[in-house]
Amino acid sequence: MPSPTARPTPVQPPALLAASDWDAIGEALAGSDDTQARPPRLIRLALLLSALIASAALWWPVGAEAARIKEVASVQGVRSNPLVGYGLVVGLDGTGDQTTQAPFTGQSLAAMLQQFGVILPQGVTMQPRNIAAVMVTAQLPPFAQPGQQLDIAVASVGNAKSLRGGMLIATPLRGADGQVYAMAQGNLIVGGAGAAAGGSKVQINHLSAGRIPAGALVERAVPTALQTGDTIQLDLNSADFNTARNVARAINKAKGEGMAQALDGRVVRVKVPADADQRIAFLADLEDIPLELGVPAARIVVNARTGSVVMNQAVSLAACAVAHGSLSVTISSTPQVSQPGALSGGQTTVTEKTDIAIKQEPGSLIQLPASAKLSDVVKALNALGATPQDLLAILQAMKSAGAINAELEVI
Numbered sequence: 001m002p003s004p005t006a007r008p009t010p011v012q013p014p015a016l017l018a019a020s021d022w023d024a025i026g027e028a029l030a031g032s033d034d035t036q037a038r039p040p041r042l043i044r045l046a047l048l049l050s051a052l053i054a055s056a057a058l059w060w061p062v063g064a065e066a067a068r069i070k071e072v073a074s075v076q077g078v079r080s081n082p083l084v085g086y087g088l089v090v091g092l093d094g095t096g097d098q099t100t101q102a103p104f105t106g107q108s109l110a111a112m113l114q115q116f117g118v119i120l121p122q123g124v125t126m127q128p129r130n131i132a133a134v135m136v137t138a139q140l141p142p143f144a145q146p147g148q149q150l151d152i153a154v155a156s157v158g159n160a161k162s163l164r165g166g167m168l169i170a171t172p173l174r175g176a177d178g179q180v181y182a183m184a185q186g187n188l189i190v191g192g193a194g195a196a197a198g199g200s201k202v203q204i205n206h207l208s209a210g211r212i213p214a215g216a217l218v219e220r221a222v223p224t225a226l227q228t229g230d231t232i233q234l235d236l237n238s239a240d241f242n243t244a245r246n247v248a249r250a251i252n253k254a255k256g257e258g259m260a261q262a263l264d265g266r267v268v269r270v271k272v273p274a275d276a277d278q279r280i281a282f283l284a285d286l287e288d289i290p291l292e293l294g295v296p297a298a299r300i301v302v303n304a305r306t307g308s309v310v311m312n313q314a315v316s317l318a319a320c321a322v323a324h325g326s327l328s329v330t331i332s333s334t335p336q337v338s339q340p341g342a343l344s345g346g347q348t349t350v351t352e353k354t355d356i357a358i359k360q361e362p363g364s365l366i367q368l369p370a371s372a373k374l375s376d377v378v379k380a381l382n383a384l385g386a387t388p389q390d391l392l393a394i395l396q397a398m399k400s401a402g403a404i405n406a407e408l409e410v411i
Contacts, residue, residue: 068290077226087184094130104158132160140222168187182216189213191205226279240265248262298407300315303410311406319368320398366383
């Protein structure tokens with residue numbers, strides 16, 4: 001006869017309470033004829049149950065938190081659009097552009113005055129100090145409608161010392177197609193301050209850029225293809241075949257088989273209802289579907305300018321030996337004065353005495369054990385005692401030697 005299938009052993013809580021305590025709980029639940037003994041038994045029961053509930057977090061299994069589809073993918077076409085414009089900031093306290101070095105500011109002012117019927121005489125050159133030419137940028141969010149407000153950023157393009165206290169004149173903001181999608185105007189907020197006098201200068205933060213909250217009004221909406229067709233396309237934030245498969249599986253499990261199909265490592269095609277109301281409700285439910293993320297590819301990102309090194313949890317280290325020594329070059333220059341003798345008719349000359357010294361620190365050979373966990377890899381690299389700049393060269397050499405299992409990306 002075939003042997004019966006073994007059943008998994010249920011998880012038992014640890015023996016947090018003694019046998020007598022469990023007997024006391026049973027007696028308290030069963031009740032007692034002694035009315036005087038009931039209150040102490042009930043108090044003891046409450047204390048015992050409180051201890052049991054408080055200690056449940058130590059042995060009760062905790063489920064892993066899953067990501068949602070909205071956090072790993074976005075609907076194709078539902079995106080923001082950059083807007084840019086060129087304008088003038090007026091009302092500055094003598095900290096504007098110097099028109100002799102930034103002639104385009106004067107040309108822009110003359111063109112603006114001409115629109116209001118002010119024509120300057122021939123040969124007159126303006127040199128105002130309270131005006132600055134600026135570039136205005138904004139992000140037009142998806143589904144933005146005419147009349148909605150946008151936050152804008154303003155930055156000087158000339159040699160203005162500060163934009164603090166200035167006001168942006170009405171500036172059209174254009175998209176990539178050259179059409180005007182918003183109009184910007186308002187008073188600038190500059191997060192800084194500065195003062196200068198007698199050749200001394202004090203400045204806090206940046207003064208040639210600022211923001212205007214709700215400083216632009218949308219004039220034109222961008223059409224989207226969300227309500228056309230019987231399918232939509234989900235674009236993953238990063239290309240990964242495992243994640244694309246998991247997204248399609250999660251959608252088919254929640255909405256029915258055949259609703260989603262992974263086309264490649266970044267694109268998932270999903271069937272949607274034809275009715276507009278049902279489609280929006282379907283997308284709202286779709287974004288909240290949980291899914292398990294796959295382990296990403298091992299990658300180390302190195303910033304050569306700042307010396308930053310970032311690695312993910314999939315990085316592993318093979319057994320290797322590393323020796324690294326530092327090389328320093330010191331150049332010192334000392335001025336020497338040659339003073340001629342009295343009544344010799346010579347001239348005093350100053351010469352430079354240069355000393356160059358090269359010093360190389362010894363580096364001992366350190367053996368690094370094989371590690372599969374990120375914490376072990378960090379401990380092994382810290383054992384080298386190298387600076388972040390030295391670590392860049394060490395990681396590149398370890399990658400070439402095949403001692404580290406990760407893709408090395410330099411930004």
